[in-house]
Amino acid sequence: MKLKKLVLQNIGVFVDRNEVNLDCDKPIILIGGMNGRGKTTILEAVLFALYGQYVGNLLGNSLKLTDYLYKISNTRGQNKDCYVKIEFEIQTEDTLQNYTVKRSWNAGLKNIRLQTEVCKNGLRDNTLSQNWDMFIEEILPHAIAPFFFFDGEKIAELASSENDEQIGNSIKGLLGIDVIDRLIQDLEVVENRKEKEIKNNLYSTELAMVNQQSEDINRLxxxxxxEIKSNQKKSEILRLRLKELEENYSIIGGSYAEKRNYTEKEYQTFQEKKKKIDNDLVELAMGDLPLILCKDLLYSIFERVQEEREQKELHLLAQRLPLIYEEFCSKNNSIENIASFLNFVKTKATNETYIYKFEDDAYFRLKKLNKSFKSSCSKALTLIEEKRKIEKKLEDLENYLLIKVDDKQVNSLFQIIKDKTAEKAIIDERIVQENGELEKSLQQLKTINNNKDRLLNKVVEGYENSDEAKRIINYIQKQIGLLKKYKLEVQKLKVKELSQQMTNCFKNLIAKEGLINDIIINSETLSFTYYNSEGQKVNKMALSAGEKQLLVIAMLWALAICSKVEFPLVIDTPLARLDSEHRNSLIRNYFPYASKQVIILSTDQEITDDDYSQIKPFVGREFTLEYQEDEKKSIITDGYFGRT
Known part of the structure; x- marks a missing residue:
């Protein structure tokens, strides 16, 4: 099935006639609009055109049809005629059939009457017009329609739910189990009627007691x-309230108040570090470091001292050599070269006056001092840089500590958060207890029904004059037994395939490998168990909000695949509650492949410029819902928020 055109007249925020052309070759159609511009109206309009009076069940409201028509009607148009018209095509084995469904009414009349007009291949078809609800059930049963038409709020609601009851009900709808359950209930009604026809039997007291127990446990x-649904609703309201309170708590400086003691300790620690660095610098200043200011002078002194030491050594040598010379002459006759050498040494030993007259100890200290300048200077520079960083950190901490917080207001709000958290914990605990009681009650009901079956068998066997009742009750019991077995066999046959499909879809969407490696569905209870790559159970509620939403989307995707129905996918604000990583995952791995036609209704913040660039190759048509304040209406324009 492929949608080709949607027409709205005087519906929601749309005044007079508005048309959306949905016919294109690429899979994705983008319809953008700010909040309140009519995105949800378009989703509801598609559902209403297809399912008419049953749209309330799909939208989760209990409004009567007339009340719903009044609710969605817009009387600001040139006339009071309201209608939704949808055109689509269905490919059968050998032909392509074109259908147009129009749901119309006059909002100006006191008694609204809905009219349905269906055209097939351009010609009005009276039979389809009168029996369209039956026809659409054959194409796409309304039990599985939520797999193809849903909004972000519904996804968030399913994701935050601690149990998977709604998904389980969807599986029943997909497999037709709900029909079997209704048939079993109808047979039990007939069975109860036949029980009442059996009078004055030996087991009437016991049977009445069992029936009373059954009624009591059913009421319980x-x-x-x-109570569970009510408490779940209260818990969700408290969760949202806590989120709002925590945001306000942060705004008025609650997080600062909590961190202030730690900040003061941190400030003290950095003060001590700064003091130690100052001491280290003072210690360096008390040593040789200040002499670096006259480094050049000290170096010149060192050179001068070296020269003086050389002169001193030469003088000593000049004094000593004559003695050695005399000793040498007494033993050698050739003395010319030696005499010239002595003269040379005497000329090297000048008579210049010594300036410093350093002893050896002073000389070596000066020599060591010149070598130590480099390491002392490097250490000082390191300490100064470290001190600068610490002073910057201290400045930041001082600014943080200067923040003024109304402690009374913070403490008051903290107490409210504490009370609300405790209240939510009590309600959550109550839900757990009630679920335990419910499970226990269901087990008791099963036991009671088994006892009832045994009594009925005895009743049927004990009365020869109740042949007809015996035959019917016996037949009903057999049929109920067969239906229950058939139901289990159908579930066993399909849930394995569905489990694998859900696992594959989730792995395609999630970035974390091994987070959930297997999704197992219990074939009897249709409850879900999740396992990671190490074979350990995973608590669904331990996942992040984004991961839980991807899990629900993966489940709906798998249900749509397993339904074997080719139908368009219409999603309202699917990305509003997701972070960039999970949003990118849906854009890359889900939207282009979820169906042959995917209509995304989104705000300007859901699909960023980068997201738009990624999804653009798959987009066939783009529209924006623009609100005209002066006329109090929305219009449909081409293009997606002016992006190209």
Whole structure:
């Protein structure tokens, strides 16, 4: 099935006639609009055109049809005629059939009457017009329609739910199990009627007692289900309230108040570090480091001292050599060269006056001092740089500590958060307890029904004059037993394939490898168990909000695939609650492949410029819903928020 055109007249924020051409060769159609511009109206309009009076079940509201028509009607148009018209085509084995469905009514009349007009291949078809609800059930049963039409809020609701009951119900709809359940219920009604026809039997007291127990436990189950739903709703309201309170707490400086003691300790630590560095610098200053200011002078002194030491040594040598010379002459006759050498030495030993007259100890200290300048200077520079960084950190901490916080307001709000958290914990604990009681009650009901079956068998066997009742009750029991076995066999046959498909879809969407490696569906209860790559159970509620939403989307995707129905996918604000990583995953791995036609209704913040560049090659048409304040209406224009 492929949608080709949607026409809205006087519906929601759309005044007079508005048309959206959905016919294109690429899979994705983008319809952008700010909040309140009519995105949800378009989603509801498609559902209403297809399912008419049953749209309330799909949207989760209990409005009567007339009330719903009044709710969506816009009377600001030139006339009071309202309608939704959708055109689509369906490819059968050998032909392409074109259908147009128009749902119209006059909002100006006191008693609104909905009219349905269906055209097939351009010609009005009265049979289809009168029986369209039956026809659409054959194409796409409304039980599996939520796999193809959903919004971000619904995804978030399913993701935050601690159980997978709604997904389980969807699986029942996909497999037709809900039909089997209704058939079993109808047979049990007939069975109960036949029980009442059996009078004055030996087991009437026991049967009445069992029936009373069954009624009591059924009432308890209904009550528990209602209380669980009520408490889940309260828990969700508290969760949203806590989120709002925590945001306000952060705004008024609550997080600062919590961190202030730590910041003060951190400030003290850096003060001590700074003091130690100052001490180290003072210690360096008390040593040789200040002499670096006259480094050049000291170096020249060192050179001068070296020269003086050489002269001193030469003088000593000049004094000593004559003695050695006399000793040498007494033993050698050739003395000319030696005499010239002595004269040369005497000329080298000048009579210049010594300036410094350094002893050896002073000389070696001066020599060592010149060598130590480099290491002392390097250490000083390192300490100064470290001190600069610490002073910058201290300045930041001082600025942080200067922030003024109303401690009274912070403490008051913190107490409210604490109270609300405790209240939510109590409600969550109550939900856990009620689920335990519900499970126990269901087990009790099963036991009671088994006892009832045994009693009925005895009743049927004990009365020869109740042949007809015996035959019917016996037949009903057999049929219920067969239906229950058939139901289990159908579930066993399909859930393995569905489990694998859900696992594959989730792996395609999630970036973390091994987060959930297997999704297992219990073939009897249709409950879900999740395992990581190490074979360990994974608590769904331990996943992040984004991961839980991707999990729900993967489940819906798998359900759509397993339904074997080729139908368009219409999603309202699917990315609003996701971070960039999870949003990119949907854009890359889901939207282009989820269906042959994917209509995305989004705000300007959901698809960024980078996201738009990624999805652009798959986009066939783009529209923007623009609101005209002066006329209080939205119009549909080409292009997606002016992006190219």
């Amino acid at each position: 189950i209904i009550k528990l289900n209602q």
